[in-house]
Amino acid sequence: MVGGGLAVVTLRNVIHSAVAMMVCFGSLAGMYALLGAPIIAAAQVLIYLGAISVLILFAIMLTQAGDASLPAPFHRQVWLAVVAAVAVFGLIVWGAVQTDWHGATRATVLGLTAIAQAIFTTYALPFEVLAFLLLAAIIGSIFLARRPEEDERAS
Amino acid sequence: MTELRDVYSILPELLLGALILVVITTDLFLPRRSKWLLTPLTVFGLLLAGAACIAVWGTNRSAFAGFYRVDDLSIFLKGATMLIGILSALFAPAYLRQRRLPLGEFNAILLFSLLGICVLASGGDLITLFLGLELMVMPSYLLAGFHKTDRYSNEGGLKYFLLGSFASAILLFGISWTYGLTGTTQIAQIGARLAGHGISPALVVAIGFLTVGATFKIAAVPFHYWTPDAYQGAPTPIAGFLSVGPKLGAFALLIRVFAGALGPIHADWVTVMVILSVLTMVGGNVVALTQSNVKRMLAYSSIAHTGYIMAALAAYGNAPAARAQQQAIEAMLFYVLAYAMMNIAAFAVVGMLQREPGRFGGLASFAGLASRSPGRAAAMAVLLLSLTGIPPTVGFFAKWYVLLATVDAGLSWLAVVIVLNAALAAFYYLRVIVYMYMREPDGNPAPIDHSLFGAVGLGLSVLAVVLLGVFPGVILDVVRISAASLF
Numbered sequence: 003m004v005g006g007g008l009a010v011v012t013l014r015n016v017i018h019s020a021v022a023m024m025v026c027f028g029s030l031a032g033m034y035a036l037l038g039a040p041i042i043a044a045a046q047v048l049i050y051l052g053a054i055s056v057l058i059l060f061a062i063m064l065t066q067a068g069d070a071s072l073p074a075p076f077h078r079q080v081w082l083a084v085v086a087a088v089a090v091f092g093l094i095v096w097g098a099v100q101t102d103w104h105g106a107t108r109a110t111v112l113g114l115t116a117i118a119q120a121i122f123t124t125y126a127l128p129f130e131v132l133a134f135l136l137l138a139a140i141i142g143s144i145f146l147a148r149r150p151e152e153d154e155r156a157s
Numbered sequence: 158m159t160e161l162r163d164v165y166s167i168l169p170e171l172l173l174g175a176l177i178l179v180v181i182t183t184d185l186f187l188p189r190r191s192k193w194l195l196t197p198l199t200v201f202g203l204l205l206a207g208a209a210c211i212a213v214w215g216t217n218r219s220a221f222a223g224f225y226r227v228d229d230l231s232i233f234l235k236g237a238t239m240l241i242g243i244l245s246a247l248f249a250p251a252y253l254r255q256r257r258l259p260l261g262e263f264n265a266i267l268l269f270s271l272l273g274i275c276v277l278a279s280g281g282d283l284i285t286l287f288l289g290l291e292l293m294v295m296p297s298y299l300l301a302g303f304h305k306t307d308r309y310s311n312e313g314g315l316k317y318f319l320l321g322s323f324a325s326a327i328l329l330f331g332i333s334w335t336y337g338l339t340g341t342t343q344i345a346q347i348g349a350r351l352a353g354h355g356i357s358p359a360l361v362v363a364i365g366f367l368t369v370g371a372t373f374k375i376a377a378v379p380f381h382y383w384t385p386d387a388y389q390g391a392p393t394p395i396a397g398f399l400s401v402g403p404k405l406g407a408f409a410l411l412i413r414v415f416a417g418a419l420g421p422i423h424a425d426w427v428t429v430m431v432i433l434s435v436l437t438m439v440g441g442n443v444v445a446l447t448q449s450n451v452k453r454m455l456a457y458s459s460i461a462h463t464g465y466i467m468a469a470l471a472a473y474g475n476a477p478a479a480r481a482q483q484q485a486i487e488a489m490l491f492y493v494l495a496y497a498m499m500n501i502a503a504f505a506v507v508g509m510l511q512r513e514p515g516r517f518g519g520l521a522s523f524a525g526l527a528s529r530s531p532g533r534a535a536a537m538a539v540l541l542l543s544l545t546g547i548p549p550t551v552g553f554f555a556k557w558y559v560l561l562a563t564v565d566a567g568l569s570w571l572a573v574v575i576v577l578n579a580a581l582a583a584f585y586y587l588r589v590i591v592y593m594y595m596r597e598p599d600g601n602p603a604p605i606d607h608s609l610f611g612a613v614g615l616g617l618s619v620l621a622v623v624l625l626g627v628f629p630g631v632i633l634d635v636v637r638i639s640a641a642s643l644f
Contacts, residue, residue: 097362103337127221131276131288134174138269138292141181142299145262 003029016062024055038111163220166227168209169235170275176202177268184261192260196610199246199264203271207239217642219281223343226281226413230490233639234278234409237494241402241501242271247614248394248505251606256304256392256514263303267398270296274406280413283332283342290328293406294321294374297399301391313390320373320383328370334363335418344417352421364426367414368433374407375463377433378440388456393511393518396452397504400459401497408466408493416473416486416643427474431571434471438464438578446585451507452518454585458544459500461582466492468575469559472566479644481565486640487633488558494632495555495625499543502618506537509606509615516603523589525598530605532612534593536619541586543622546579550626 006026013019027050034043112120121129164171180199187194210232217228245267253260273293280286298321302314336342338359339350351360373380388396419426441460448454466489473485507518516522527534543552556579563572625632 093362093365097334097359099358101338101357101359103359124222125224125284127224128282128284128288131285131292134177134269134272135288135292135295137177138266138296141262141265141269142296145259145266145299146302146305 003033017059020055020058020062023058024051027051027055041112041114041117162218163225166213166216166218166220167225167279168213169206169232169239170272170279172202172206172209173268173272173275176206177265177272180261180264180268184265187261193250195260195264196246196250199268200243203239203242203246207236207243210236210239219345223345224282224285225279226344227279228642229639230412230486230642231279231409233490233635234405235275237405237497238271238274238278238402241398241405241497242267244498244501244505244614244618245394245398245402247610247617248397248501248508249392251608251611252392252394252508252511255512255606256307258304258392263300263395266296266299266303270294270300270398270402274402274409277406277413278409280410281344283335283344283347283414283418286344286410286413287325287329287332290374290406290410291325293403294325297321297403300395301387301399303395304390304392307390309386309390310392311390313387316383317387324370324373324380327366327373331363331366331368331370334359334366338363344413347418348421351419356422356425360422360425364419364429367419368426368429371407371411371414372433372467374410375404375467376460377463377467378436378460381437381440381460384460385453385456388459389450389453393452393508394505396456397501397508400456400504401501404459404463405493405497408489411470412486412489412643415470416482423474427471430467430471430474431568434464434467435571435574436464437461437467438574440464442578442581446581448585449520450518451520451523451589452504454589455500455503455507458582458585461578462492462496462500462544464578465556465559465575466496468568468571469562471571472559472562472568475568476562476566481562483640483644484558484565485562486643487636488555488562490636490639491558491629491632492555494636495543495551495622498618498621499540499550499552502615502622503537503540503544505611505615506533506540509533509611510603512604512606520589520592521599522603523592524596525602526593529598529602533605533615536615537593538590539619539622541590543626545583545586547583548626549623551622551629553626554629 003026006022006024006029009022010019010026013022027046031043031046031051034040034046176199179202180195183198184192184195213227214229214232216232219226246264249263249267250260253263270293273289273291273296276289277286277293278289280289298314298318301317302310304310332342335347338357339347341347341350369380376384388400391399415423415426415430438461441457441462441464445454445457445461448457469485469489469492472488473482476482476485510516510522510526511518523537526537539550543550546552546556548554556575560572560575563569563575
């Protein structure tokens with residue numbers, strides 16, 4: 003997964019990056035499965051590997067004209083970024099290793115029925131908020147994607 | 158389990174959600190000439206939602222299996238949200254019409270963001286808080302880039318979006334660490350489980366990520382780089398909303414996370430908050446001094462105001478007793494409300510001077526405004542005096558209560574820093590007044606917008622700024638009850 007992630011940001015060709023991202027998504031699904039969350043793993047495969055990757059590839063295909071290779075942006079501050087990234091990574095490792103995790107919860111494997119019940123009873127309110135979030139996203143993306151002439155007709 | 162009482166207690170949110178759907182569908186059927194009707198419709202709906210806030214006032218309970226906390230604090234913040242929404246809906250139409258931007262989409266996206274602030278204000282669980290935050294900021298990104306044929310608006314919107322998503326990810330990472338440590342996402346239980354365990358390295362990481370993510374959203378120095386570009390690029394009345402609405406929501410998040418979940422271990426985060434507060438005040442003010450564009454100046458000064466509010470949060474963390482803690486929260490709430498009214502209206506005046514597309518709100522466009530439009534010049538003068546903190550405006554009392562809170566919390570030196578910063582800020586605020594009253598207009602003065610909605614909004618906010626400055630007791634009682642509900 004780490005290799006896939008690194009490849010996404012270092013490869014110069016956008017299509018190669020997109021494929022590397024699929025590797026990253028796939029290994030994340032494997033990690034979910036290993037951690038005892040098969041349903042999330044399945045959702046990860048269906049949504050990220052299936053839908054989002056294809057969407058990204060289509061978006062690249064439709065927007066890229068000519069040569070797909072691009073010079074890497076942001077290269078001026080790369081050393082500063084490396085130092086910052088290593089520092090944050092060190093902080094995270096320190097926090098993870100030095101802590102007594104006795105208070106952490108045991109992972110329980112939930113069946114599909116239990117998850118469905120939780121979503122529509124205990125988690126009903128966050129679920130509804132998500133519905134509004136998606137509606138806002140849809141309206142916003144339609145607004146942004148519309149051509150200016152169509153805006154004038156609407157205004 | 159969900160009860161009927163739970164549903165009743167979120168009446169303001171339900172009305173707001175319904176209003177969104179009504180606005181979207183009405184927009185479809187209105188002919189082009191009658192689109193302006195959307196503004197009174199939105200304002201009326203927000204007034205209803207505000208009335209619902211009054212109706213549920215006094216409810217203090219957890220709803221929806223602990224995911225939602227309806228208390229007087231949240232209801233106060235929701236009322237303030239509706240007020241911000243009404244002012245934004247009044248200020249924006251004229252500016253949008255001159256640039257041929259659609260009003261229906263603006264109202265819908267604005268209402269989504271308001272709903273997000275309401276969810277944030279009532280979040281009783283880290284999951285609800287995160288969803289509320291996203292529902293608040295995602296429409297904000299859209300609003301910042303709303304003028305999509307304008308290069309600056311695109312740039313501002315994109316910067317806001319990229320950095321904002323990054324900050325959300327950091328916050329989410331902090332939430333996952335907190336969950337890993339405590340095994341719960343419920344605010345009330347996190348506090349109980351963290352109390353008395355001492356500080357572990359993982360807790361340091363968790364607090365660090367939560368602090369960075371949350372302070373990014375309020376635009377505290379050094380996480381403020383997106384602010385000036387996003388505010389300057391956004392259509393001016395929208396910049397007014399962005400400088401108060403998402404900020405109100407982010408402070409609600411800070412109160413819930415730091416005073417709620419991390420309240421019992423406040424000694425561990427207070428130092429960071431004090432340092433960030435001082436950096437934010439000084440950084441915002443010093444850069445604002447050098448700005449010759451009023452819009453950008455207001456953007457930087459809004460960073461400085463964030464610093465004053467953070468000083469009140471630091472006072473909460475340092476307070477020796479519950480009474481002083483409560484006083485600090487009162488100061489925060491009062492300041493946020495006062496700041497919201499003054500800043501949104503000040504941005505609106507800048508927008509009124511941009512009737513011609515292509516005007517950028519430079520200081521020169523204010524020259525001689527007093528002779529060309531005495532009403533607007535007087536309104537702007539009152540707002541700027543209030544932002545400076547000069548009595549008898551509401552801005553004075555806002556600063557006064559923050560000062561009281563910091564002194565009572567044993568942070569007298571922080572109070573001195575605040576006073577020095579307020580004096581520094583007076584320079585750039587009063588400079589605009591000097592331009593308005595003592596300079597002759599230049600050869601090609603900017604035409605002024607005289608639309609009815611804008612004038613009504615401006616009149617309302619100036620009236621509120623002055624009346625609350627003369628009788629602060631009215632709102633003070635409400636603030637006191639609100640803050641008490643947290644303890």
